Amino acid sequence: MGRAADPSRMSDTCIFCSIVDGEIPARTVYETDDVLAFLDANPLALGHTLVIPKTHAERVGDLDADLSSAVFDAVSEITPEVEAAVDADGANIGINDGEAAGQEVPHVHVHVVPRFDGDGGAPIHAVAGERPDLADEELDAIAADVSAAIDG
Ligand code: AMP
Ligand code: ZN
Secondary structure, rough: OOOOHHHOOOOOOHHHHHHHHHHOOOOEEOOOEEEEEEEOOOOOOOOOOOEEEEEOEEEEHHHHHHHHHHHHHHHHHHHHHHHHHHOOOOOEOOOOHHHOOOOOOOOOEEEEEEEEOOOOOOOOOOOOOOOOOHHHHHHHHHHHHHHHHHOO
């Protein structure tokens, strides 16, 4: 098991920081110095697992590059093992980033939701609202805006 996270980078009021601290119990399945994975307490499917950075960060964009890499390394490492453990046929992997996207716990967490042939669920395409019907020029303009924002 890894070391405790740096207390100066934790939140006193965050439930997932409390899990990292050991103040709240969790069904931990994986731990490194930087990352913790535990079963979701209200699972959408058998084996539903949450992967979190041990230090508090609310939104994906708040993660520094090292922590972001550590979280995704953990996701890619454990997803096949979670699937195997519950005999799943696949998994949806996703993050609710912000309240508008359904984020309830304000500490970045990656959902690994095992999927089973014929389970009646939906692909990740089902998460958004009504699809916009965009012309090519509109898509071009959005791509330019996003690219410019990233170049900042
Ligand atoms: P989100 O809507 O993406 O913020 O999802 C939060 C997730 O955290 C939900 O799936 C909850 O079931 C789960 N959750 C909340 N509290 C706990 C807890 N103490 N232990 C494990 N999972 C939790
Ligand atoms: Zn936190």
